[in-house]
Every structure is written in C-alpha cells, then in structure tokens.
Amino acid sequence: MKQQILDRLEQGNRRWAERRDEAAALRRRTAARGQEPYAIVVACSDSRVIPEQLFDTGLGELFVIRVAGNVLDRHQLGSIEYAAAHLHCRLILVLGHTGCGAVSAALSGGGEGYIQYITDEILLALGEERDPLRACEKNVLHGVELLRRAFAEHLEIPCEDLEIRGAVYELESGTVRWLEE
Numbered sequence: 202m203k204q205q206i207l208d209r210l211e212q213g214n215r216r217w218a219e220r221r222d223e224a225a226a227l228r229r230r231t232a233a234r235g236q237e238p239y240a241i242v243v244a245c246s247d248s249r250v251i252p253e254q255l256f257d258t259g260l261g262e263l264f265v266i267r268v269a270g271n272v273l274d275r276h277q278l279g280s281i282e283y284a285a286a287h288l289h290c291r292l293i294l295v296l297g298h299t300g301c302g303a304v305s306a307a308l309s310g311g312g313e314g315y316i317q318y319i320t321d322e323i324l325l326a327l328g329e330e331r332d333p334l335r336a337c338e339k340n341v342l343h344g345v346e347l348l349r350r351a352f353a354e355h356l357e358i359p360c361e362d363l364e365i366r367g368a369v370y371e372l373e374s375g376t377v378r379w380l381e382e
C-alpha cells in the first residue's frame with residue numbers, strides 16, 4: 202500500500218518533469234529568472250484548498266503558506282516577511298474555507314497533542330462564537346489583525362502600500378468571498 206502511494210507520487214512527478222507544453226516552458230523560465238510572486242496567500246493545508254488552482258494561477262505567481270486552520274505563528278510570519286521585504290509582494294491574503302476541520306475541532310473543544318497548538322490559536326480568535334461559518338470568518342479576521350500588528354512593528358517593510366485582506370473559499374461553489382472588516 203505504501204509502495205503504491207510512493208509509485209503514484211513518482212509517476213506523477215515523472216509526468217510533470219517530462220511535460221513539453223506551456224507549463225514546462227514556464228517552469229524553465231521561472232527557474233532561470235527567479236520568482237516574482239505578486240501575492241502572499243496564507244491558506245489551510247486542507248487538500249481541497251489549493252490556492253494556485255482556485256485562483257487559476259501558474260508557477261511563480263503566488264507565495265503560499267499552508268497550515269491547518271490557516272493560523273499564524275513566528276515561522277509563518279518569517280515566511281511572509283521574506284516575501285514582502287525581499288520579493289516585494291504587496292498583497293497578503295488570509296484565506297479560510299468552509300468545512301474546515303481545524304475550525305470544527307476548535308468548536309468541539311480543541312485537539313490533543315500538537316493539534317492543540319492550532320486549536321488553541323483558533324479558540325483565541327473565536328471567543329464565544331459557535332456558528333461554523335461565522336467562526337471561520339472570525340478566524341480569518343484574527344489572522345488579518347495579527348498580521349497588521351506584526352508588520353506595523355517591522356518598519357523595514359513599507360507598510361503603507363502593503364494590503365492585508367481576508368477571504369473565505371467556499372468548497373462547494375468554488376467561490377472566494379472577500380471579507381470586509
């Protein structure tokens with residue numbers, strides 16, 4: 202079984218490496234020139250939430266940080282700071298999604314082991330909120346707020362032209378709904 206999974210990954214990579222189409226040309230171009238992503242996306246690790254796919258983008262366009270529940274700690278902040286300061290990305294998007302297992306786990310009282318680090322952070326965002334969709338939105342807005350605070354203190358990044366937004370991806374319809382604070 203494990204071998205089948207490994208085979209599947211290896212075969213998939215072989216197909217990718219052997220492609221001779223537009224995607225392969227883009228791969229060679231971005232490998233030679235370096236990356237110039239125009240947006241940073243903080244999304245959930247959920248296998249149904251693939252930012253490059255749902256925004257219909259290709260290689261080199263999005264600088265993506267994925268972590269269950271799209272929560273933020275210092276490692277994520279370091280990645281974001283790198284992309285903002287050195288790759289000059291001017292938009293940061295925190296992207297939650299409907300049907301998020303991490304938000305559900307937090308609503309059910311939190312997880313165990315290392316999962317607790319994630320659910321504790323989500324519970325902090327939720328307060329008394331128990332509606333799943335509203336909870337998802339609050340978790341996103343908590344991330345937006347955290348980023349704004351974090352980068353207000355890091356003056357080496359020109360904050361005045363850095364846009365930080367939140368949105369929720371709807372699994373069923375495929376639509377990204379931008380949140381207004």
Ligand SMILES: [Zn+2]
Pocket residue numbers: 245246247269270271298300301302303304
């Ligand atoms: Zn999720």
